[in-house]
Amino acid sequence: MKSSRLVSILLLLQTRGRLTAAQLAEELEVSVRTVYRDVEALGAAGVPLYGDAGHAGGYRLLDGYRTRLTGLTAGEAEALFLAGVPGPAAELGLGSTLAAAQLKVRAALPGELREHADRVSGRFHLDAPGWYARAEETPYLTAVADAVWNGRVLDVRYRRWREPTDVERRLEPYGLVLKAGRWYVVAGPGPRTFRVDQILGLTVSDEEFTRPGDFDLAAYWTAYQRDFHERLHPGEAVVRIAPTTLANAFEGRAVTVDGAPDGDGLVRATVPVESPAHAHDEFLRLGTAVEVLEPPELRARIAGTVAELARRYA
Incomplete structure (x- = not known):
């Protein structure tokens, strides 16, 4: 955690210029005392960082000290900041990770590309759910996502529309799909599609599974939607x-x-x-x-x- 926080301090100062210890503490959700210790650690590591006292004081980096990403075009920089949808990322437990990643990318961008990225994030907002859709509670979404990532079998109690409504299922979760504000898990054997908000209970098994090497989540979902409309x-x-x-x-x-x-x-x-x-x-x-x-x-x-x-x- 400390190393990540030190990088965040460095990147915040690089992108915003002078910041006080109180401002850094608020941004990082730590105490001012912790910021003082972190700043000392950065200085000891050779980072050219200095502080000014007084009302207009604060910490800042020596002019010219920065790291940069190379090879990004203006369009790529814009796409990076347009693609990060905070709502779904937060639902997956990745909200802080997304924010940190965007901060790192923004800090490393040259001024012109940073301006392009800021313009996109300030002018475009992505809101996936429909107007009349009620927000569905998905308490097990993070656990499902973790099982998808780590290849763990899930034993779930699931509510379906036909009788018997509440059933037990063993799932090998291949992937997650967000469609119109609703999360679906595509799982084997089959594969089959399940609504995450209809999972009533969940146990992560110690059993591991191997995701089929030829399984393509995007291709499966396209075919699933086509078949769904034909059946509907x-x-x-x-x-x-x-x-x-x-x-x-x-x-x-x-x-x-x-x-x-x-x-x-x-x-x-x-x-x-x-x-x-x-x-x-x-x-x-x-x-x-x-x-x-x-x-x-x-x-x-x-x-x-x-x-x-x-x-x-x-």
């Missing part, structure tokens, strides 16, 4: 629909469009749907921006609802 929307509906509505309402589905817009500005499209009842509600919400052509039973069902609405509001 097994039916089809043919509709006349406004192009903008089609793009916004059915994003992510394998929609096919037949021809150019007609005289009303609508296109003919085939849309994957979940079930007649779900499709009925889904298309009604779109109002006059869509007309269902097929299947006949769905069209008749919507026509009946519209007729009833007209009668009520007449």
